[in-house]
Amino acid sequence: MDLDKHKAISLLNKIMELELAGVVRYTHYSLMVYGYSRIPVVEWLKTQAEEGLLHAHKAGEMVTLLGGYPSLSIGPLLETHLHDLGDILRESLANESEALAAYYQLLELTQGKSVLLEDYARSLIVQEEMHADDVNKMLRRTGKTGVYEPPKQH
Ligand SMILES: [Fe+2]
Numbered sequence: 001m002d003l004d005k006h007k008a009i010s011l012l013n014k015i016m017e018l019e020l021a022g023v024v025r026y027t028h029y030s031l032m033v034y035g036y037s038r039i040p041v042v043e044w045l046k047t048q049a050e051e052g053l054l055h056a057h058k059a060g061e062m063v064t065l066l067g068g069y070p071s072l073s074i075g076p077l078l079e080t081h082l083h084d085l086g087d088i089l090r091e092s093l094a095n096e097s098e099a100l101a102a103y104y105q106l107l108e109l110t111q112g113k114s115v116l117l118e119d120y121a122r123s124l125i126v127q128e129e130m131h132a133d134d135v136n137k138m139l140r141r142t143g144k145t146g147v148y149e150p151p152k153q154h
Contacts, residue, residue: 003113009068016059018099021075022052032083
């Protein structure tokens with residue numbers, strides 16, 4: 001069966017919107033960190049914003065490759081007004097897992113139908129999972145190696 005281009009374009013646009021929301025979110029966070037660890041943390045957050053923009057651009061390139069129209073919207077931006085570093089990281093982990101789910105959906109849709117899109121989805125999944133691991137490790141307590149588990153959402 002052929003690739004459902006329409007579905008692929010709408011998924012890619014969703015990914016683009018989520019990544020763009022990440023750009024705004026990380027830029028905001030990078031301005032809201034104070035205290036001893038400010039300098040390296042701000043640097044890290046700014047790098048995440050730049051990476052999000054690269055990811056958004058890549059998704060847009062795939063949209064236009066398929067002949068689609070790239071979204072001019074941006075994903076949801078929830079402002080929790082919590083700016084403790086732990087809160088920022090937990091919020092970012094939750095948002096990133098939404099983007100990761102979208103990349104997995106794209107992989108499922110394109111598997112065996114488009115080497116290009118399948119490869120793209122896989123490589124982004126690897127990057128996003130490595131990123132989630134960075135955040136997860138920052139949320140662990142020193143001396144403990146167990147994986148951080150986010151609290152269950154109701
Ligand atoms: Fe990303």
